[in-house]
Amino acid sequence: MIELRQLSKQYGNIQAVVDLDLKIRRGEIFGLLGPNGAGKTTIVRVLTMLTRPSGGSASINGYEVNRDLRKVKKEIGVVPQHMNLDLELTARENLELHGRLHKMPRAQRQQRIQELLAYVELTERSNDLAGKYSGGMKRRLMIARALMHHPGVLFLDEPTAGLDPQARRKIWNLIRRMNSEGMTVLLTTHYIEEAEVLCHRVGIMDHGRLIALDTPAKFKKKVGEIVVEVLNHGNTKYRFFAGREQAAQYAGSLTENVVIREANLEDVFVELTGRKVGD
Numbered sequence: 001m002i003e004l005r006q007l008s009k010q011y012g013n014i015q016a017v018v019d020l021d022l023k024i025r026r027g028e029i030f031g032l033l034g035p036n037g038a039g040k041t042t043i044v045r046v047l048t049m050l051t052r053p054s055g056g057s058a059s060i061n062g063y064e065v066n067r068d069l070r071k072v073k074k075e076i077g078v079v080p081q082h083m084n085l086d087l088e089l090t091a092r093e094n095l096e097l098h099g100r101l102h103k104m105p106r107a108q109r110q111q112r113i114q115e116l117l118a119y120v121e122l123t124e125r126s127n128d129l130a131g132k133y134s135g136g137m138k139r140r141l142m143i144a145r146a147l148m149h150h151p152g153v154l155f156l157d158e159p160t161a162g163l164d165p166q167a168r169r170k171i172w173n174l175i176r177r178m179n180s181e182g183m184t185v186l187l188t189t190h191y192i193e194e195a196e197v198l199c200h201r202v203g204i205m206d207h208g209r210l211i212a213l214d215t216p217a218k219f220k221k222k223v224g225e226i227v228v229e230v231l232n233h234g235n236t237k238y239r240f241f242a243g244r245e246q247a248a249q250y251a252g253s254l255t256e257n258v259v260i261r262e263a264n265l266e267d268v269f270v271e272l273t274g275r276k277v278g279d
């Protein structure tokens with residue numbers, strides 16, 4: 001379990017995270033969603049001990065993030081937002097290095113590397129330099145690296161940013177598979193559909209605060225499951241309805257062009273913040 005208690009982080013005058021309380025259950029896939037600068041990466045960095053919180057505290061599987069450094073390190077795997085593989089090393093060597101840093105004995109290291117290369121489908125390319133990998137392959141290698149020491153909690157900061165739909169799907173399948181084998185996952189994303197298909201619960205962040213937290217299905221129920229998009233001189237307005245009938249009735253009363261469709265998490269975000277996720 002991951003627990004944040006009144007967690008805050010300040011960078012100079014910037015309040016990156018403000019008094020955040022959050023509990024993520026063991027075995028859960030939890031998604032943090034929010035626009036640029038919302039504080040998602042800062043939360044990941046505090047929880048993975050890359051930066052100290054300014055206030056409050058956090059624990060992972062009962063170990064305090066600020067106190068039990070070594071114990072926390074064993075519990076967690078991290079896939080950072082920015083690619084930080086050693087591009088001059090092969091995939092295998094990247095994993096080898098990580099295993100050594102975690103003081104895994106040689107035989108165990110070798111076995112785990114074989115296992116993980118197969119798991120992320122990179123066995124055939126394992127002796128290529130990481131620098132020669134595609135974006136999706138690099139991301140899969142970063143995931144394999146994060147899993148080397150058998151962590152129970154995995155942090156994925158924008159795991160599919162910049163990937164094509166097929167590569168993204170591969171990562172999604174990988175995340176689902178890890179989760180079905182017991183992994184707790186905290187991921188951040190800008191992709192609404194990613195949060196929707198992967199996450200048991202989603203926290204929506206804005207300006208360092210959690211402004212809403214629920215399951216994707218309940219979020220959609222709350223704002224209304226059917227949307228009427230009204231297109232008017234290049235402007236789009238949204239109206240939400242509980243059912244298709246009311247939506248159709250409303251649409252029928254308009255003279256503008258309309259689109260009637262099912263609501264998604266993007267609509268929830270727009271409703272809550274008045275902005276689109278990328279804005």
Ligand SMILES: Nc1ncnc2c1ncn2[C@@H]1O[C@H](COP(=O)(O)OP(=O)(O)OP(=O)(O)O)[C@@H](O)[C@H]1O
Nearest residue numbers: 011014015016034035036037038039040041042043
């Ligand atoms: N090392 C740092 N020094 C100063 N300010 C920082 C630092 N890291 C983050 N910030 C600031 O903290 C705020 C939150 O940043 P953070 O990286 O957590 O956002 P994010 O939600 O991950 O955004 P993105 O979606 O763009 O990755 C921003 O205003 C950012 O400028």
Ligand SMILES: [Mg+2]
Nearest residue numbers: 040041042081
């Ligand atoms: Mg970020």
